[in-house]
Amino acid sequence: MRMAAISTGVSPCLQYRHFSSTRFSFLVRAASSTASIPHQPPKTPLLSNHRIALEDKTSLIMKGYLEWSKDMMIADGGPPRWFSPLDCAPPTTIDNFSPLLLYLPGIDGLGIGLIKHHTRLARIFNMWCFHVPVTDRTPFSELVHLVETTVRSEHHRSPRRPIYLLGESFGGCLALAVAARNPHIDLALILANPATRLHESQLQNLIMLLEVLPEQLHPSMVKMLSVTTGVPARVAVTIPGSGHPLQQAVAELFRGDVAFSSYLSFEQENDEKETVIYRLKILKSAAAFVNSRLHAVKAQTLVLSSGKDHLIPSLEESEKLRRMLPNCEIRKFNNSGHVLLLEADFNLVTVITGANFYRRGRNLDFITDFVPPSTSEFDRVYQPYRWMEVAFNPVMISTLENGNVVRGLTGIPSEGPVLLVGYHMMLGLELVPLVSSLWYERKIVLRGIAHPLMFKRLREGMMPELSLYDDYRFMGAIPVSASNFYKLLSSKSHALLYPGGMREALHRKGEEYKLFWPEQSEFVRMAARFGAKIIPFGTVGEDDIGQMLLDYDDLMKIPFFKARIADLTGQVEKLRNDTEGEVSNQDVHLPIILPKVPGRFYFYFGKPIETEGKKEELKSREKAHELYLEVKSEVERCLDYLKEKREKDPYRNIMARLPYQATHGFDSQVPTFDL
Incomplete structure (x- = not known):
């Protein structure tokens, strides 16, 4: 060296x-x-x-x-x-x-x-x-x-x-x-x-202790101190149990003494003591x-x-x-x-x-500064969410370009730009199964266009720490904006878009599987500009895992929750202020949901809709709106298909799936309805 x-x-x-x-x-x-x-x-x-x-x-x-x-x-x-x-x-x-x-x-x-x-x-x-x-x-x-x-x-x-x-x-x-x-x-x-x-700190107490110890005890204390000061080295340890803080600190130091004693490089104890005290x-x-x-x-x-x-x-x-x-x-x-x-x-x-802390220039660029995860990194981040795979056992169905419906995600194009447009389930529960399935089955990094609340706060308040969303940002989520959408498609990425946004993910009672899309097209002409393939999709299953007890309308009738909703909403950037209709209702709240014995999640990806070569045609607002309505209609068709087909799934309930998984392994794909 x-x-x-x-x-x-x-x-x-x-x-x-x-x-x-x-x-x-x-x-x-x-x-x-x-x-x-x-x-x-x-x-x-x-x-x-x-x-x-x-x-x-x-x-x-x-x-x-x-x-x-x-x-x-x-x-x-x-x-x-x-x-x-x-x-x-x-x-x-x-x-x-x-x-x-x-x-x-x-x-x-x-x-x-x-x-x-x-x-x-x-x-x-x-x-x-x-x-x-x-x-x-x-x-x-x-x-x-x-x-x-x-x-x-x-x-x-x-x-x-x-x-x-x-x-x-x-x-x-x-x-x-x-x-x-x-x-x-x-x-x-x-x-x-x-x-x-x-x-x-407890280290300050240890320094004072070293200064008053009798000379004959200096070598032992120095060896313990050397572990934490790094002379000769140090290692992270976790001390179980409880006790006096100073005792814990000494225990942490002493625990590494035997392991490191053979690496002491000083010939005399006085040199060792002098170095530790100096440091x-x-x-x-x-x-x-x-x-x-x-x-x-x-x-x-x-x-x-x-x-x-x-x-x-x-x-x-x-x-x-x-x-x-x-x-x-x-x-x-x-x-x-x-x-x-x-x-x-x-x-x-x-x-x-x-933490979105990596950048190559003066300002963070969510596209060019994104670091694709390695397999081991993705595994480590996904590990806390693996329970969802067992609990919800998602069924994936996709459509090939020739119109054939197949199990799995074969119908998702490998090369971008690809824009997945679909229904946003309550609280976004479909995100983890969707992103992880595309990664493990196709090695596709799906980059979600997300609400600003995952990236910044306008002020302090009751909103959870931003660290709660680190895993989503690590997997590629970016804040919604026209410029980010443009850059994402221009980089030939696989993008995920929910036109219904927060209003869809925080819907009311009886609004399951209802789309709350803006009246005007927001993505068609941008997709056509880069020749992106649009894949409409639907996902169902939220009503099989929980029953909503109190929705937004109920909470707003209770003064405590009304004040809390106002505080939460004031902490984040509000979107679609200039949009008419229900989609503009962006109040941040957490509905009260009663869990059920888990059912199953189902995903259906429709036939890819080509926009390549249609850039000039789709400059027309009328033509773009026609394609927009076609995509929306296809998402609704996917939802209806899944709601009908899941009735014929013998393994829809977890109690039916568990015996099969116990016999075939929890990583096995549990059968479902016939296509």
């Missing part, structure tokens, strides 16, 4: 120094100006003999982390430096198109805390990692200057691209400090349990530095906070940062510990993309 370095406090007369270890070869260049900052750090091989799905192999991850930590901790006398671990990443993807991500590590300074995520991050970022050698004593202010110099240099090279600063714990302080000093640069901050609240002091100064400058941070920020962080009050700190920073969102991981990035079930790329 070769590392290019940014150094500080090193004689400018010393041009190069070379250090070797059993696994690495470090090339350290002394620096006295910004010219020494590498335009691209040398690629560093990461477990080159074990490239097989490292993020899914926890034992390999931790083994690699420990071994790499051991080598990285060898005292080479070098200064802080940048390195890139992405020798296996596609150069065109990283160097030419993707934004730069600078990883700023925790108090360990090793720079390898993203080992679990390197391969996936390589798909979307040009990534550099900051390494501060164990024996380095660079003050916090100079570390800020080093990172800042790199940020300014890279911004000068690519002023239209954002620079991501991913700061973990101590690195979060470093990222905030750089952002506070450079408000004119387009920075995107990702802060994982930032250590900006050290004065209220804790620099953490204290970093927190103080940043807290006095938070008002100056203007950067877009995403805070990742753990609910079982026994070292720092991360949940409380994330809320404080959201209040203080002008453009800040938080994502909470209630069952995670302090070292979130190393936990086996945590996927950083999924979190970033689900």
